[in-house]
Amino acid sequence: MNIQVPVGMSHCTLVAIGAFGDSPVQMTCPNCHHAVVTKVEFTSGVLTYLFCGGLFFCGFVLGCCLIPFCFDRLKDVKHTCPSCKTVLAVYKRL
Numbered sequence: 001m002n003i004q005v006p007v008g009m010s011h012c013t014l015v016a017i018g019a020f021g022d023s024p025v026q027m028t029c030p031n032c033h034h035a036v037v038t039k040v041e042f043t044s045g046v047l048t049y050l051f052c053g054g055l056f057f058c059g060f061v062l063g064c065c066l067i068p069f070c071f072d073r074l075k076d077v078k079h080t081c082p083s084c085k086t087v088l089a090v091y092k093r094l
């Protein structure tokens with residue numbers, strides 16, 4: 001018996017493991033099979049809210065607890081395919 005694994009898919013799976021971070025990643029999209037460089041989008045994640053809550057409870061003035069929302073480094077990173085807009089991976093800080 002001969003089991004065929006789609007070459008594109010297995011390659012994508014390998015890339016997806018730990019390869020996604022802050023920067024766009026070059027990969028083959030599993031949906032549209034184009035060789036793409038992922039489009040990164042920063043979204044407020046768990047860590048952003050924790051940081052916000054932490055600052056708030058430390059007695060900072062109210063406005064300061066909104067500062068973490070300005071820091072992209074604290075945010076989750078969403079990788080999408082620029083060609084078909086499929087979400088390829090989400091890199092979470094936690």
Ligand SMILES: [Zn+2]
Pocket residue numbers: 029030031032033034081082083084085086
């Ligand atoms: Zn695609």
